[in-house]
Amino acid sequence: MRYHPIGQSGLISANLTLGTMIFGENSGRSTPEADALRMIDAYLDAGGNHLDTANVYAEGRSEEIVGKALRGKRHEVLIATKARFPTGSHPNAVGLSRLHLIDSVERSLERLQTDYIDLFYLHCWDPITPIEETLRALEDLIRSGKVRYLGLSNFKAWQVMKAQGCCDQLLLNRFIAGQYQYSLVKRDVEYEFFDLFASEGMGLLPWGPLGGGFLTGKYRRGAEGEGRIAHTADHTEEAWQRRDTEQNWQILDVVKELAERHKTTVTAVALAWILQQPVVPSVILGARTQAQLEDNLRANEVTLSAEEIEQLHAVSQLPELYPYRMIEAYGKREL
Secondary structure, rough: OEEEEOOOOOEEOOOOOEEEOEOOOOOOOOOOOOHHHHHHHHHHOOOOOOEEOOOOHHHHHHHHHHHHHHHHOOOOOOOOOOOOOOOOOOOOOOOHHHHHHHHHHHHHHHOOOOOOOEEEEOOOOOOOOOOHHHHHHHHHHHOOOOOOEEEEEEOOHHHHHHHHHHHHHHOOEEEEEEEOOOEEEHHHHHOHHHHHHHHHHEEEEEEOHHHHHHHHOEEEOOOOOOOOHOOOOOOOOOOOOOHHHHHHHHHHHHHHHHHHHOOOOOHHHHHHHHHOOOOOOOOOOOOHHHHHHHHHHHHHOOOOOHHHHHHHHHHHOOOOOHHHHHHHOOOOOOO
C-alpha cells in the first residue's frame, strides 16, 4: 500500500480506499455483514487506512458495519461519510440545510460508534439551500470536533468553485477532496475537474473505477451476462447501455493485452491506470467479495510505462468538445 496526502492537507490516505456502499444491503448483490467485516479486516491487514461510506448506503447499515469493524482501532483508520440525499419522507429530511446536515452527522456518529468523522462529504449540490448556510453549518461541525475535513461529490465545476470562493470570503475551512465517477470508460471529469482540483488544492477520489465491473473482463460482446451492470436500471450512471459501446470494447481489449504483458489481471491494470493519474491520491474500491478485494489490491503491484499510459489514453480518448479543443489548439502561451 502507498500513502498520499489528500489535496493540500495533512490528511494521509492509503492510495486504495475501501468503499462500503453495498455492505449490508437487502439485495442479492450485496455483501452480508459477516463477509463485510472479514473484508474490512483483510483491507486493514493489507495496510489500508481509509473506509468510505454514506448515511444512505444500505439505509444506514453500511455505517453500522463500519462502526462495528473499527471497534478498538478507530484512531488508526480514516472514516469518510456523506449527507445530502433523503433519509426520511418529511421535507427537511433531505438537502444541505443546517438542520439536515447537523442531524445527519449526529445520526452517522451514532451508527459509526465514534465521536468524529475524518472526512465529511456533501453528497450532491442542493439547489434550494443557500451555500452560505451549508458552509457555516459545516464550520460549526468542525469547530465542535465532530468533523475534521470536508469533501464534496457530484457538484458541477462552477458549484465547486463557488463553494471554495465562499469559504475564502467567509474565512471558513475549504474543501480538500472531491468524489467523482472516473475510469477508462468514463473520463468526463478530465474536461474541467483535473485542472480545477490542481488549482484549488483538492484531491480527486474516483468512484466506479472499474466502470461498474465492465473493466474486470467478465463481460463479453453481444451478451449482458450476469454481472451487476447487466441488472442496473437504465437511468443510472452504470447502466448496461452506457457500457456496451464499440469504444469501450476496444478499451477492454487493450487492458486485456496489457494485463497479459504484466502477468496480472484486467482489474489490476484498470486500477493502476487511475493510480498514475494526476490529482488522484486514492481510488475508491467497490469490491463485493473477498476475492474481488484481493484482485483490486493487486493494482499496487503494477506500474504502467509512459508508452502504456499513452496507449490507454489513445483508445479511451474523449470527444473533442468546445471550448476545450480550441483552448488546446490556440490558447497556449510560451515565453
